[in-house]
Amino acid sequence: DAGVIQSPRHEVTEMGQEVTLRCKPISGHDYLFWYRQTMMRGLELLIYFNNNVPIDDSGMPEDRFSAKMPNASFSTLKIQPSEPRDSAVYFCASSRTNEKLFFGSGTQLSVL
Amino acid sequence: TQLLEQSPQFLSIQEGENLTVYCNSSSVFSSLQWYRQEPGEGPVLLVTVVTGGEVKKLKRLTFQFGDARKDSSLHITAAQPGDTGLYLCAGEEAAGNKLTFGGGTRVLVKP
Numbered sequence: 001d002a003g004v005i006q007s008p009r010h011e012v013t014e015m016g017q018e019v020t021l022r023c024k025p026i027s028g029h030d031y032l033f034w035y036r037q038t039m040m041r042g043l044e045l046l047i048y049f050n051n052n053v054p055i056d057d058s059g060m061p062e063d064r065f066s067a068k069m070p071n072a073s074f075s076t077l078k079i080q081p082s083e084p085r086d087s088a089v090y091f092c093a094s095s096r097t098n099e100k101l102f103f104g105s106g107t108q109l110s111v112l
Numbered sequence: 113t114q115l116l117e118q119s120p121q122f123l124s125i126q127e128g129e130n131l132t133v134y135c136n137s138s139s140v141f142s143s144l145q146w147y148r149q150e151p152g153e154g155p156v157l158l159v160t161v162v163t164g165g166e167v168k169k170l171k172r173l174t175f176q177f178g179d180a181r182k183d184s185s186l187h188i189t190a191a192q193p194g195d196t197g198l199y200l201c202a203g204e205e206a207a208g209n210k211l212t213f214g215g216g217t218r219v220l221v222k223p
Contacts, residue, residue, distance in 0.1 A: 004154075035213075043155070043200065043213040056210065091154050101145075101211065103154025 002026075004104035006092050012110045018080040021107045023092030024073055033101070034067055034077050035091040043091070049075065082111045115139075116203055116214035124220040128190050133217045135201035136183045142204050144177055144184045145211065149198040191221045 005024040013019055025032045033048040047057040052069045060067070064083070069075040079086055087110050093103040119134045135144070143162045147155035159168050161177035161184060168175045172195075174187040188195055198218050202211040 033211075042215040045210065045212070048210065093154070100157050100160075103156070105153050 004092055004094050004102050006090075006104035006107050008107060009105065010108045010110075012112065013082055014112050015083055016081045017111075018078065019082045019086075019109060019111075021077040021090050021092075021109070023075045023077070023104060025075070025092070025094030026102055027073065029094035029096050029102075030072075031095045031097065032069060032075050033093040033095075034075070035093065035103075036088045037091060037106070038088045046077070082109075084111045087111050116201055116212055118199075118201060118214035118217050120217060121215065122218045122220075124222065125191055127192055127221055127223050129221075131188050131191055131219065133186045133199050133201075133219070134183070135185070135214050137203060138182065139203075140181050142181075144181070145202045145204065146175055146184070146186055147200040147202060149200060149216075155198075155200055188219075191219075193221050193223050195219060196221050 004026055007022045011019060030051050034046040035043050036046055037043045044059055046059045047067045048055055049069045052072055065079055067077045089106045089108050091103050091106045093101050095101045117136045123131055125131055143160055145160045146158045148158055149155040159170055159175045161168055161175055164177060164179045164181045166177045172189045176185050184201055196219060198216045200216045201214040204211055
């Protein structure tokens with residue numbers, strides 16, 4: 001199995017631009033999570049899906065952030081417009097119900 | 113939101129020494145997980161503890177879950193440079209697969 005696949009690995013953009021992060025979960029996993037990691041705040045849960053349906057988006061910082069999961073094999077996290085304080089590493093993770101969580105390698109986002 | 117506090121934030125030791133990392137909360141979790149994260153990668157699960165008082169061993173790593181299921185510790189015996197990394201604890205709430213992560217302990221084992 002290829003594991004959780006995230007793209008791009010690195011993204012550098014200017015303030016005000018739209019950013020789209022992509023995730024392909026492990027096949028057969030019914031839960032998908034988006035996390036953000038910074039030195040100051042650690043690893044924070046932004047939103048998670050169960051069977052492609054958003055269950056809890058209370059961690060999404062603002063309306064500038066949105067996430068979709070159109071099918072079981074693909075999810076996106078979009079930031080529009082982006083701001084310098086959004087700079088962080090964004091992780092996608094997936095799991096089966098009540099089983100081990102697998103993380104992707106993350107997307108390093110820098111907003112200048 | 114249930115919070116998890118990890119201590120210390122940073123630990124630097126010599127190869128062969130022992131170390132202990134702590135994870136504390138004022139809330140009860142249904143289970144607690146420990147992860148290790150290397151630079152440029154996502155966290156990787158090491159162990160899950162479920163029962164209060166439970167002790168699990170993974171080679172030189174010993175994990176303990178507090179009796180009240182509010183705290184946990186990770187002890188590494190005879191640390192090696194390969195143990196270097198960011199250690200994260202994460203608590204699972206009763207409902208669903210949602211995890212809350214601690215701030216992490218960065219461990220550096222010098223040869």
